Amino acid sequence: MxxxxxxxxxxxxxxxxxxxxxxxxxxxxxxxxxxxxxxxxxxxxxxxxxxxxxxxxxxxxxxxxxxxxxxxxxxxxxxxxxxxxxxxxxxxxxxxxxxxxxxxxxxxxxxxxxxxxxxxxxxxxxxxxxxxxxxxxxxxxxxxxxxxxxxFVRSDADIVRTIREDVLERALWVETLGIRVEADHGVVTLSGWMDRRSDARIAARMAGRVDGVVGVIDKLNWKRDDRVWGV
Known part of the structure; x- marks a missing residue:
């Protein structure tokens, strides 16, 4: 990445x-x-x-x-x-x-x-x-x-491709059909659904570490809340 x-x-x-x-x-x-x-x-x-x-x-x-x-x-x-x-x-x-x-x-x-x-x-x-x-x-x-x-002058299309392929598909091994990745002048918006809440949080953090990303707007939803309560 x-x-x-x-x-x-x-x-x-x-x-x-x-x-x-x-x-x-x-x-x-x-x-x-x-x-x-x-x-x-x-x-x-x-x-x-x-x-x-x-x-x-x-x-x-x-x-x-x-x-x-x-x-x-x-x-x-x-x-x-x-x-x-x-x-x-x-x-x-x-x-x-x-x-x-x-x-x-x-x-x-x-x-x-x-x-x-x-x-x-x-x-x-x-x-x-x-x-x-x-x-x-x-x-x-x-x-x-x-x-x-x-x-920081990477194209938005290149940033979207990197997040989709390197973060979601290769690093997290998740199905990306239900996830929308958009970028506007380096600001990335993640939306859609993921199976687990923990994966959604990791995806947002990893997207923010991709070179060229200025910021991340996390709109991801999840089907299962797998967090440990009280933590």
Whole structure:
């Protein structure tokens, strides 16, 4: 029932080799209008991500330590010199290739993962896009927040088909002749009759979890109330 990352991701991905020089990385970002690119090895395995921020470390450190007459505050100098984060920035400032400049490991998602898992991973790591990998960590694509929104522009007909076939027929094994499934701009209405009250409740809940469903209006009736009283 869930749409996978493979179905919504961008497949034509701009990437750089781990040996790509600083200047070529910068030109790649500018030419393609992107803020970051995956770094891969000879076999296409994802090693990390190099971003505008990674490249700008060099400029920042030039300003901090080499600009004539400039002396940053003591707190700033200590942060850059003593903190683990500052040490990493110093290394990137001295870096000349993608392998030396990149942030690793990259935040990745499997192509077979659901878009729900992708959204949660983005939220957990505070990123707007994920590198998509296949078997063995091979680069497959990029999935962004905008890509994830595609699930909400599924046609109403596709949503109705999914609920009828995947929820009612395959998951619940119920006869669908007496059940009406309608969708209007992602809002699903279930009506008609089911044998058991418990199945009707499950059907409504499962329909609400189908990708692209905005809401569910439950008008289902049942022939037998099989709930446990007092629960």
């Amino acid at each position: 869930h749409v996978t990352v493979n179905e919504v991701m961008t497949r034509e991905v701009v990437s750089v080799h781990h040996a790509t020089p600083f200047k070529d990385i910068a030109e790649t970002l500018i030419e393609h209008g992107v803020s970051a690119v995956p770094v891969i090895d000879d076999a296409g395995h994802v090693l990390g991500v190099v971003s505008e921020a990674d490249l700008l470390c060099k400029e920042e450190f030039q300003e901090l330590y080499y600009q004539e007459g400039y002396k940053p505050p003591l707190r700033a100098r200590l942060r850059h010199r003593l903190s683990p984060e500052g040490a990493g920035m110093r290394d990137k400032a001295a870096g000349e290739t993608a392998a030396e400049l990149m942030t690793a490991p990259a935040v990745t998602i499997a192509a077979t993962a659901s878009v729900v898992r992708a959204a949660r991973t983005m939220d957990e790591h505070g990123v707007k896009r994920l590198v998509v990998t296949g078997d063995g960590g091979i680069l497959r694509g990029i999935v962004s927040r905008r890509d994830l929104l595609r699930i």
